[in-house]
Amino acid sequence: MNKSPQAYWSATLRLISIVLVVWFIVSYLAGIILAPALNSIHLGGYPLGFWFAHQGSMYVFVALIFYYAYAMDKIDREFDVHEE
Incomplete structure (x- = not known):
C-alpha cells in the first residue's frame, strides 16, 4: 500500500466523511425530515422520530x-504515525 502523506490524508478524509454522513443521516434526516414517517414505530413507548430527535x-x-x-488509531498504525 502507498504510505505517502497524501494517502494518509485521503484515508483520514474518507473516515471523516463517513462519520459526518452517518451523523447527518441520524440527526437531520431521522430526527427532523423523516420523523413523521418514523413516528408510526414506537421505541420504549415513544415514537421513533421523537426518540431520534431527542435521544x-x-x-x-x-x-x-x-x-x-x-x-483513526487503525489508520495511524497502518501508516506508522501512531503514538504508544
Missing part, C-alpha cells in the same frame, strides 16, 4: 466518537 442522535454521536477513535 437517539446523541447515542449515535457518542458511538461515532468511539468508532472514529478506533478507526
Whole structure:
C-alpha cells in the first residue's frame, strides 16, 4: 500500500466523511425530515422520530466518537504515525 502523506490524508478524509454522513443521516434526516414517517414505530413507548430527535442522535454521536477513535488509531498504525 502507498504510505505517502497524501494517502494518509485521503484515508483520514474518507473516515471523516463517513462519520459526518452517518451523523447527518441520524440527526437531520431521522430526527427532523423523516420523523413523521418514523413516528408510526414506537421505541420504549415513544415514537421513533421523537426518540431520534431527542435521544437517539446523541447515542449515535457518542458511538461515532468511539468508532472514529478506533478507526483513526487503525489508520495511524497502518501508516506508522501512531503514538504508544
